[in-house]
Amino acid sequence: xxDEQLRRLNRWIGTVLRGAASALELLADLVSGTEDVELHTxxxxxxxxxxxxxETPELDPELGxxxxxxxxxxxxxxxxxxxxxxxxxxxxxYLGPRGNIPLADPIAQILDIAALTLLDQGDATGxxxxxxxxxxxxPGEASPRAVRTAAxxxxxxxxxxxxxxxxxxxxxxxxxxxxxxxxxxFDGGLVGQLVVGFTEMxxxxxxxxxxxxxxxxxxxxxxxxxxxxxxxxxxxYPGFSDGYAALRGYLGxxxxxxxxxxxxxxxxxxxxxxxxxxxxxxxxxxxDYETSDYEEPFPE
Amino acid sequence: MVAxxxxxxxxxxxxDGPVAAxxxxxxxxxxxxxxxxxFYGNEKxxxxxxxxxxxxxxxxxxxxxxxxxxxxxxxxxxxxNKLLFGPAxxxxxxxxxxxxxxxxxxxxxxxxxxxxxxxxxxxxxxPASIDEQGHWPIDYADLLPYYWEIETMCEVTPAPVTAKEExxxxxxxxxxxxxxxxxxxxxxxxxPQPNAIRQPDPKLHVDAGYDGDFTYPEVQGDTLxxxxxxxxxxxxxxxxxxxxxxxxxxxxxxxxxxxxxxxxRPNAFVTDIRTETPLGDTPSVTGVRFRDTWSGRxxxxxxxxxxxxxxxxxxxxxxxNADLPRNEWVGRGLTIHFGDNVMGLWKADDLxxxxxxxxxxxxxxxDIAARFDYPGLxxxxxxxxxxxxxxxxxxxxxxxxxxFQNDPTDAPWDTMGRLAGPELKRLLAGYPRMLxxxxxxxxxxxxxxxxxxxxxxxxxxxxxxxVNYEPSEGDQKRRDExxxxxxxxxxxxxxxxxxxxxxxxxxxxxxxxxxxxEVLDEACEAHDVDRLFVADHxxxxxxxxxxxPTNTGQALAARTADKILERYF
Ligand SMILES: Cc1cc2nc3c(=O)[nH]c(=O)nc-3n(C[C@H](O)[C@H](O)[C@H](O)COP(=O)(O)OP(=O)(O)OC[C@H]3O[C@@H](n4cnc5c(N)ncnc54)[C@H](O)[C@@H]3O)c2cc1C
Numbered sequence: 001x002x003d004e005q006l007r008r009l010n011r012w013i014g015t016v017l018r019g020a021a022s023a024l025e026l027l028a029d030l031v032s033g034t035e036d037v038e039l040h041t042x043x044x045x046x047x048x049x050x051x052x053x054x055e056t057p058e059l060d061p062e063l064g065x066x067x068x069x070x071x072x073x074x075x076x077x078x079x080x081x082x083x084x085x086x087x088x089x090x091x092x093x094y095l096g097p098r099g100n101i102p103l104a105d106p107i108a109q110i111l112d113i114a115a116l117t118l119l120d121q122g123d124a125t126g127x128x129x130x131x132x133x134x135x136x137x138x139p140g141e142a143s144p145r146a147v148r149t150a151a152x153x154x155x156x157x158x159x160x161x162x163x164x165x166x167x168x169x170x171x172x173x174x175x176x177x178x179x180x181x182x183x184x185x186f187d188g189g190l191v192g193q194l195v196v197g198f199t200e201m202x203x204x205x206x207x208x209x210x211x212x213x214x215x216x217x218x219x220x221x222x223x224x225x226x227x228x229x230x231x232x233x234x235x236x237y238p239g240f241s242d243g244y245a246a247l248r249g250y251l252g253x254x255x256x257x258x259x260x261x262x263x264x265x266x267x268x269x270x271x272x273x274x275x276x277x278x279x280x281x282x283x284x285x286x287x288d289y290e291t292s293d294y295e296e297p298f299p300e
Numbered sequence: 301m302v303a304x305x306x307x308x309x310x311x312x313x314x315x316d317g318p319v320a321a322x323x324x325x326x327x328x329x330x331x332x333x334x335x336x337x338x339f340y341g342n343e344k345x346x347x348x349x350x351x352x353x354x355x356x357x358x359x360x361x362x363x364x365x366x367x368x369x370x371x372x373x374x375x376x377x378x379x380x381n382k383l384l385f386g387p388a389x390x391x392x393x394x395x396x397x398x399x400x401x402x403x404x405x406x407x408x409x410x411x412x413x414x415x416x417x418x419x420x421x422x423x424x425x426x427p428a429s430i431d432e433q434g435h436w437p438i439d440y441a442d443l444l445p446y447y448w449e450i451e452t453m454c455e456v457t458p459a460p461v462t463a464k465e466e467x468x469x470x471x472x473x474x475x476x477x478x479x480x481x482x483x484x485x486x487x488x489x490x491x492p493q494p495n496a497i498r499q500p501d502p503k504l505h506v507d508a509g510y511d512g513d514f515t516y517p518e519v520q521g522d523t524l525x526x527x528x529x530x531x532x533x534x535x536x537x538x539x540x541x542x543x544x545x546x547x548x549x550x551x552x553x554x555x556x557x558x559x560x561x562x563x564x565r566p567n568a569f570v571t572d573i574r575t576e577t578p579l580g581d582t583p584s585v586t587g588v589r590f591r592d593t594w595s596g597r598x599x600x601x602x603x604x605x606x607x608x609x610x611x612x613x614x615x616x617x618x619x620x621n622a623d624l625p626r627n628e629w630v631g632r633g634l635t636i637h638f639g640d641n642v643m644g645l646w647k648a649d650d651l652x653x654x655x656x657x658x659x660x661x662x663x664x665x666x667d668i669a670a671r672f673d674y675p676g677l678x679x680x681x682x683x684x685x686x687x688x689x690x691x692x693x694x695x696x697x698x699x700x701x702x703x704f705q706n707d708p709t710d711a712p713w714d715t716m717g718r719l720a721g722p723e724l725k726r727l728l729a730g731y732p733r734m735l736x737x738x739x740x741x742x743x744x745x746x747x748x749x750x751x752x753x754x755x756x757x758x759x760x761x762x763x764x765x766x767v768n769y770e771p772s773e774g775d776q777k778r779r780d781e782x783x784x785x786x787x788x789x790x791x792x793x794x795x796x797x798x799x800x801x802x803x804x805x806x807x808x809x810x811x812x813x814x815x816x817x818e819v820l821d822e823a824c825e826a827h828d829v830d831r832l833f834v835a836d837h838x839x840x841x842x843x844x845x846x847x848x849p850t851n852t853g854q855a856l857a858a859r860t861a862d863k864i865l866e867r868y869f
Contacts, residue, residue: 052720059722063729071723088393098395160704163720165700170804187805193404196720197696204728205377205688216350217382217390222375235687235731237663240374242536243514243523246462246664247504251469251492256481258458258492264507267466268473277466277480279505281458284494288441288485294428297676298777300744 039142039150044108045077046136048156051162052199066233071199072136073206074230080212083202084194107191112152114165119153123164128156166192204231206240250281258282301355302565306332306601307869309588310609311570311618312836314413315624315850316857317609318552319450320835323861325561330867332563332601333556334590336610337409338388339566340416340531341368341540341549348566349382349390352354352594356565360557363540365533372533376686379530382414383408387593388567396759398614398766401699403804405767406490407611412549414611419668419683420497421848422456422546424855426675426742427484429845435745436841437817440484441612446855447483453555454496454546456851461492462524463655464666467646468682470654471793472672475785480673488674493681494851496546497522497532497666516542526684548854566595571761573606573622575829584830591761605831605868608858612810612838613643613765616751619814621762623764625828629818631752633745635843636807638771638779640739641694642713642786644795647731654794659732662690668738672789677778678741678846680786687731694736695719695727699804712787713800727799735795736784741779742846743771745812769805778846806856809849812837816856823863824856831868835860 010142049071059067071077081104088101118124133151134144142150169192207213208229209222224239228234232239252259253273263281268275308324310317313335325331339345342362344354348371373379385407386394399405408416412755424447430440436774450456462470472490473479480489498521503510512525516538523534523544532545541554556562557636568590587602608615616631648658662684672680685693698718706717718847727734750771753763771779787798814834816824824839826832837849837855 022311026342036840053725054721056722056725059726059729061587063726067725067729086391086393088396088661161722163702164705167705167718170699170701175750189400190402193697195717197404197692200720200724201380201688201692202377203688204691205686206375207377213378215375217346217371217378218347218350220378222373224375231687231728234725235728237687237731240527240686241514241525241663242534243504243519243525244462244664245504245506245508245510246524246661247500247502248461248466248506250458251461251465251479255479258479258481265466275381275469275473277461279502281460281499284458284483285481287482287484289427289441289486291428291431291486294432294486294676297781298774300772300774 036192039146040152041081041104041108042077043133043136043147044111044150045104046072047133047162048111048195049077049080049199050136051159052196053203061228061273069230071203076199076203079202079207079213080195083198091195103194108152110169110191111154111165111195114168115153115157118157118161118165124157124161126158126161128153130156132156159217190272194279204235249277249279252276252278252282257285302332302563302599302601305587306330307603308332308605308607308864309334309601309603310385310607310835312336312413312608312610312614313411313553313564313566314609314836315418315548316417316672316836316853317413317567317607318548318556319854319857320324320557320607320609320861321562321592322552322559323858324864325556325559325863327869328561330561331556332565332603334568334570334588335411335564335566336593337411337566338571339411339564340371341365343367345566350390352567356563358557360554363554363557365538365540365543368533368540368543372531374525374527374530374533376530376688380689383410385409385533389594393474394862396764398757398764399807400768400805403769403806405613405705405807405810407613407810411553411564412547415547415850416531416549418530418547418850419666420495420547421493421668421671422451422496422851423485423494423671423847424483425847425852426673427486429742429842432805433744433842435815435817437822443852443855443859446858447851449672449858450851450854454551455498456494456496457499458492459495459497459666459669460522460524461669462666463657464662464684465492465670467655467660467735467793468737468789471789475789477672486675488672490670490672493669493671495669496551497528498544498546500524501697517632520565522666524665526663526665526667526686529685530583531691550689565603569593570610570618571621573618573624573832574600575624582828582830585832596760605833605864607833607835607860609834609836611836612813613751613767615834615836615838616813617753617765620753621813627819627828629747630817631813632747632750633812633815633818634749634751634767634769634810635743635745635812636769636805637740637809637843637846638743638768638775638805639741639808640779640783641735641736641801641805642739642790643694643736643799644790644793645727645734645797645799646794647732647796650794650796651733660735661732662735670773672785673847674782674785675845676742677782678739680782680789681738681740683736683738685736687728690736691724691728694801695724697801697804697806700802710798712784713798714795716800716802718801737790739779739782739786740809740846741775741782743775743778743843745815745842746772748814769807771805775821809843811837811840811849811853812842815841817841823867824860825863833860833864
């Protein structure tokens with residue numbers, strides 16, 4: 001199964017790069033190992049979001065109920081799929097809308113490969129559990145049987161093991177040979193970056209506040225209300241502001257031209273020349289410099 | 301319309317290209333600037349991400365602060381997506397580059413280039429990195445007159461202190477480091493950032509009780525609203541040229557347009573450099589070919605001199621994709637200031653004691669306003685971020701796996717690695733009480749590191765850049781030493797928890813892929829192609845010691861413009 005998946009993935013990537021018109025067919029072929037393409041991707045991206053920004057009842061006693069909901073509570077997985085599908089382009093007009101490369105399906109496949117690798121290496125701390133993917137869907141969203149069939153191994157791992165599996169991809173430069181002996185290393189790290197880094201960034205940004213982020217920029221509206229964004233409630237970020245009356249002054253001491261005027265506070269008073277925060281900025285000194293005594297702290 | 305020929309074509313309107321354009325146009329030459337990304341804040345392109353708009357801008361009257369206010373919403377996710385390297389059309393994704401591991405290259409497309417993202421920090425190189433490390437064919441002294449010119453244009457001054465800088469300075473002083481007053485830094489110590497951001501209105505002092513709007517003209521200069529990475533349009537309501545952050549679109553582009561000799565053509569991706577070889581030896585440049593990123597049509601323009609200023613990834617890519625001689629250093633010697641993040645988290649009581657309030661409030665003030673210099677190692681700087689950018693820069697990636705996979709018992713930090721799950725949420729719940737320090741190390745140019753292209757791996761502009769970066773042992777040691785100093789400063793400042801990311805190679809500062817001395821001569825003209833110059837950070841011979849590179853890149857571009865005038869006009 002593992003080899004078969006790699007082989008198909010390889011063909012898909014090769015075709016994307018070559019810009020062949022049949023790439024979409026091949027993509028369908030690639031993901032046909034699972035019965036329901038969409039469901040497999042949906043479940044996998046829920047499993048990602050559930051591991052990266054999970055629901056955390058354990059934080060309630062310590063931090064309060066506002067810190068319990070995670071990414072799934074706000075539909076983050078839907079947007080992450082849209083984002084990775086629209087996010088990169090090779091400028092090939094016949095490949096997806098506007099030449100963007102649809103990456104969500106192959107990423108979901110790669111994560112399954114990573115999960116199998118983790119299991120192969122004996123590094124998973126728990127067993128695959130068929131009920132995990134089922135629990136990621138709301139009751140009635142899809143039949144448990146359909147979910148079990150569509151779900152790949154990634155979504156059956158524990159949250160921590162899912163993260164471990166993603167971590168494997170950083171080391172894994174999947175070396176996929178193209179035609180004529182060319183080698184294209186599919187960058188496994190990009191997957192980790194998209195599913196961890198970008199998921200975190202989207203979650204903690206203003207994203208949730210838009211009616212619809214995919215609208216043209218000039219039509220997007222955002223309430224900029226700290227209460228409107230779940231993650232802002234969790235970080236205490238107050239929303240974007242035009243400014244703050246937060247100036248304390250400028251740094252200076254009596255030994256040079258930085259800083260002048262009334263002292264606001266002293267930051268280091270056990271010196272002969274105390275360092276202070278004062279009202280006026282002063283300026284940097286146009287000093288003579290001497291480098292002949294330079295020594296490399298760590299010579300190459 | 302774009303004419304058929306110009307005295308000079310500049311490829312790329314990023315940090316450095318507009319400097320050269322301004323100097324040459326000021327001397328009376330006709331200059332065309334071709335920029336791959338959009339032109340924000342320009343009346344010729346009222347909806348730059350949605351419609352193709354006009355053809356070219358040649359007048360300073362086209363610049364509009366009002367449009368910039370509209371387009372630069374300060375919303376972090378939206379703005380990062382808008383600015384990152386990709387076509388103007390918001391429906392299309394980023395231009396793809398390949399980078400090893402889970403690191404990334406952060407660069408922008410658009411007039412202003414990556415200075416749209418930059419935080420305005422404008423220190424000089426460490427003199428020893430130029431005079432003692434053996435990479436540069438010119439002296440630090442040769443750059444000094446150009447630093448003065450650039451610092452005047454960018455209005456570089458000491459950055460203001462808000463709570464987060466005070467906290468850092470207290471820690472640095474308590475750790476025993478001295479305050480530095482100097483422009484030309486030869487010893488370790490801390491100092492305010494020399495920032496190309498206008499100082500805040502004195503009204504904004506915490507003691508002044510200001511409660512009015514933060515808009516122009518009530519408030520002039522910086523408004524301490526963070527957000528430089530998201531483009532910083534403050535103060536809102538100000539004319540384009542009165543925006544506080546002097547990114548190159550605000551500092552140099554208006555000056556260039558005001559000469560009346562410059563045309564800027566955005567949405568124009570240069571795909572080929574054209575040459576002729578009349579004497580059968582060294583080719584001489586005759587012009588370029590570019591592709592309109594909206595229509596896909598290509599056009600040809602001729603010039604006496606071509607200046608590549610497409611940045612340290614795209615300049616070598618363009619060279620490699622054009623039919624030009626292969627020098628063994630083209631694309632090689634990449635330095636990225638191999639970086640890291642060390643974060644401190646405080647208890648409210650400990651902050652109260654030091655700052656008179658129980659929070660750091662990193663979202664207030666300038667993003668980066670305090671620094672620590674260590675010639676030979678690199679630098680540290682405080683970074684305030686909005687939570688999303690903070691999460692991806694500080695927590696979303698690590699070269700050593702997730703925190704739960706590491707045991708830092710004997711390390712100077714309490715946790716190390718990538719954060720996700722409950723650990724991430726717990727830590728970010730402390731956002732108001734945390735401060736990140738960015739570790740920026742003086743990595744050295746190695747030939748294995750750099751940009752190559754592979755024929756099969758192409759987008760609409762030809763084979764894409766494939767980037768390799770592997771730090772040396774010395775690079776690792778310099779970075780570790782700086783991370784240790786950062787942790788010490790945070791502890792001395794009273795942090796109760798210190799976290800190190802151990803970031804994978806992530807390129808915020810990218811330089812030295814077309815090095816002066818190797819690919820370029822001491823005027824930054826290509827050894828192997830006459831009349832072809834480079835004026836962006838790729839021309840730097842090394843990473844300028846780990847100091848923020850833009851002041852030096854711009855100073856060198858200004859010098860190159862003078863050399864072009866001497867040689868050819
Ligand atoms: C978050 C962040 C913060 C930063 N903060 C600072 C800071 O405080 N201080 C500092 O010194 N540095 C900072 N930097 C780095 C700084 O912004 C860059 O080093 C600087 O902008 C590089 O200038 P450049 O001219 O070499 O390239 P760029 O500014 O990247 O400009 C290159 C331009 O060329 C265009 N281009 C590319 N290819 C083509 C083509 N083929 N045809 C036409 N146009 C093309 C691009 O669209 C771009 O506009 C920061 C960077 C980031 C990402």
